[in-house]
Amino acid sequence: MVRSTSSARSDTSTIWTSQSTGSSSARVFGPTIDAALGEMPAESETDRARRAIARQLRRWESLEPPERKRKIHAFLAQRGFGYDVIDEVIARPEAEASID
Numbered sequence: 001m002v003r004s005t006s007s008a009r010s011d012t013s014t015i016w017t018s019q020s021t022g023s024s025s026a027r028v029f030g031p032t033i034d035a036a037l038g039e040m041p042a043e044s045e046t047d048r049a050r051r052a053i054a055r056q057l058r059r060w061e062s063l064e065p066p067e068r069k070r071k072i073h074a075f076l077a078q079r080g081f082g083y084d085v086i087d088e089v090i091a092r093p094e095a096e097a098s099i100d
Helices: 007-020 030-038 045-059 065-078 083-091
Strands: none
Touching: 045 065, 045 083, 065 083
């Protein structure tokens, strides 16, 4: 448990400390996280971005290509995707990501 000496951070760390000292089951350890994530299927960031815009692409079909690219970029950037991923999606927005 880490306590901050900074007054700005002491409020946050105190809240965390008071919540987490109640029981040891409230803490999640690295091996537990690794085990949980190991069960998830691998999916690239680009696939997730393509899935995110799938519905919007149908809506934006009638737009001119520059406007469609601008909308794709804005939509994905607002959702936290990186510029390299956005550029890949813009290059091939119609590529279907596998949806199970």
